Amino acid sequence: xxxxxEKFARAGGVVKRVTTHIETKLDELIAREAPIKDxxxxxxxxxxxxxxxxxxxxDAFERQISQIENAPLxxxxxxxxxxxxxxxGYNKSV
Numbered sequence: 145x146x147x148x149x150e151k152f153a154r155a156g157g158v159v160k161r162v163t164t165h166i167e168t169k170l171d172e173l174i175a176r177e178a179p180i181k182d183x184x185x186x187x188x189x190x191x192x193x194x195x196x197x198x199x200x201x202x203d204a205f206e207r208q209i210s211q212i213e214n215a216p217l218x219x220x221x222x223x224x225x226x227x228x229x230x231x232x233g234y235n236k237s238v
Contacts, residue, residue: 188195
């Protein structure tokens with residue numbers, strides 16, 4: 145009977161111990177977030193200018209697509225010549 149009483153006492157704390165363990169692991173993960181974000185930003189800093197240039201190229205390409213989407217068709221009396229679609233970084237000679 146004594147063993148059963150001991151097991152009841154131990155079992156009563158299982159949920160609290162498991163919850164504490166999980167919370168500890170989650171707190172460790174949360175605590176690492178800010179330093180990792182800072183480290184990532186420092187690592188990417190030299191590449192930001194390049195990324196900004198790529199974003200500008202992508203914006204220009206999207207504007208070209210918009211011009212094509214909005215161009216009148218020849219059948220409707222519009223100019224059938226569409227602006228050239230030159231994706232950024234596209235090399236025609238390849």
